[in-house]
Amino acid sequence: MTTATTTTTGARPLIWPKGGFTRIPAWIYSDEDLFKKEIDTFFAGDTWSYVGLDCELPQVGSYKRAWIANRQVLVVRDTDGINVLENRCSHRGGAIAWQNTGVVRNLVCPYHQWGFNLKGDLTGVSLKRGVHGVGGMPDDWDNSKWSLRKLRVATKGGTIWATFSDTVEDFDEYCGPQLQKRLDRLLPGRPLELLGYSRQLIPSNWKLYFENTRDPYHGTLLHTFFVTFGLYRADSKHATATTMGGRHSTNYAAPGERKEGVDLEKEFRRFRGDLKLNDPELVKFIDEYGDGEMSALQVFPGAFVQQHANILAIRSIIPKNAGEVEVDWTYFGYADDSEEIRRVRLKQANLLGPSGFVSMDDSELLKQMQHQVGAYPESLGVLEMGGRDTEPAMTMATELGLRAFYKLYIEQLGFEVEQ
Numbered sequence: 085m086t087t088a089t090t091t092t093t094g095a096r097p098l099i100w101p102k103g104g105f106t107r108i109p110a111w112i113y114s115d116e117d118l119f120k121k122e123i124d125t126f127f128a129g130d131t132w133s134y135v136g137l138d139c140e141l142p143q144v145g146s147y148k149r150a151w152i153a154n155r156q157v158l159v160v161r162d163t164d165g166i167n168v169l170e171n172r173c174s175h176r177g178g179a180i181a182w183q184n185t186g187v188v189r190n191l192v193c194p195y196h197q198w199g200f201n202l203k204g205d206l207t208g209v210s211l212k213r214g215v216h217g218v219g220g221m222p223d224d225w226d227n228s229k230w231s232l233r234k235l236r237v238a239t240k241g242g243t244i245w246a247t248f249s250d251t252v253e254d255f256d257e258y259c260g261p262q263l264q265k266r267l268d269r270l271l272p273g274r275p276l277e278l279l280g281y282s283r284q285l286i287p288s289n290w291k292l293y294f295e296n297t298r299d300p301y302h303g304t305l306l307h308t309f310f311v312t313f314g315l316y317r318a319d320s321k322h323a324t325a326t327t328m329g330g331r332h333s334t335n336y337a338a339p340g341e342r343k344e345g346v347d348l349e350k351e352f353r354r355f356r357g358d359l360k361l362n363d364p365e366l367v368k369f370i371d372e373y374g375d376g377e378m379s380a381l382q383v384f385p386g387a388f389v390q391q392h393a394n395i396l397a398i399r400s401i402i403p404k405n406a407g408e409v410e411v412d413w414t415y416f417g418y419a420d421d422s423e424e425i426r427r428v429r430l431k432q433a434n435l436l437g438p439s440g441f442v443s444m445d446d447s448e449l450l451k452q453m454q455h456q457v458g459a460y461p462e463s464l465g466v467l468e469m470g471g472r473d474t475e476p477a478m479t480m481a482t483e484l485g486l487r488a489f490y491k492l493y494i495e496q497l498g499f500e501v502e503q
């Protein structure tokens with residue numbers, strides 16, 4: 085029921101249908117006012133975002149451009165370490181770096197050539213004293229008040245994270261112990277090596293992509309490549325869990341652990357026995373951590389840290405507007421990897437990205453889905469697979485991760501749930 089105190093976003097009151105987080109109103113995928121509120125609350129709010137790898141910045145002056153939703157930042161190495169700065173000039177808002185990577189001595193805005201050091205401090209204002217004593221900045225002008233906006237920075241095992249927030253807890257505390265443990269498994273401090281990037285623009289709302297990355301249930305149904313070549317199956321041991329009040333998700337699977345007495349070769353043939361890969365390394369799984377596991381970790385709101393077989397990748401979910409999301413993929417390995425494992429990682433990277441044997445299913449599906457949720461804004465989705473709660477479970481046949489997200493979403497955006 086609408087009351088006088090109900091919060092609204094633009095024209096729509098923030099009312100969630102009866103059933104709470106087991107129901108999803110379709111209008112939330114296409115409403116631009118709600119989109120702005122999501123960006124302010126999540127991406128620009130009390131959260132940490134992935135911005136790069138330490139090994140992408142090999143020398144003093146190396147920088148890379150990264151996006152936290154629609155906000156551009158520069159990740160810069162100076163003599164003391166890594167700084168993350170808004171790529172937005174403190175004079176009038178010009179973009180300082182126009183390229184994705186580079187090496188600079190200092191940062192200069194092209195518009196009126198204000199200069200900043202690698203920490204983002206304003207060091208020079210062109211024509212500060214005017215021309216022939218006329219014009220220029222006032223006598224009491226103070227460069228120290230006009231730095232670039234500096235973000236808080238954290239590093240973990242060779243990855244770099246940043247936040248706009250002064251109040252969010254430190255990165256480790258933000259992750260919490262369960263996610264930290266799963267991240268430490270992949271990022272134990274061994275120096276990382278960049279293997280490559282891919283980027284894609286998907287014509288769907290960012291939440292459809294976000295949901296997809298914490299939805300193990302679709303993996304064995306939509307992704308026929310997985311099933312056909314045995315990388316991931318419904319009978320694999322699977323743990324599905326969210327942590328820290330639904331913020332993060334820490335899913336992992338042990339595809340080797342299946343029902344006793346099952347002849348795997350025979351099972352594979354059941355799916356598409358007529359299909360055979362010429363290069364079996366594409367689906368070879370070298371058990372490099374000695375636990376037989378693959379893991380899919382979501383660091384709220386925009387990072388997805390994935391180890392699938394021997395692919396190591398971090399995806400950044402970059403919402404552009406209510407109907408578009410960019411996904412940036414960074415593929416990496418360890419600097420001390422053997423030739424064999426580096427080769428396997430590179431081959432297996434073909435499963436992911438815009439044209440990946442697996443990931444292309446998701447982007448096409450989400451595009452089609454966006455049409456439908458956009459065309460029927462008053463319709464409802466249902467999330468009851470695996471029950472109606474958000475408790476961790478040892479199965480992939482559950483939507484608990486999505487329910488946990490919508491529980492947090494309803495609370496943080498201030499929706500009122502219809503009774």
Ligand code: FES
Pocket residue numbers: 173174175176177178193194195196197198
């Ligand atoms: S906008 Fe950057 S120097 Fe003017």
Ligand SMILES: [Fe+2]
Pocket residue numbers: 296302303307443446
């Ligand atoms: Fe998928």
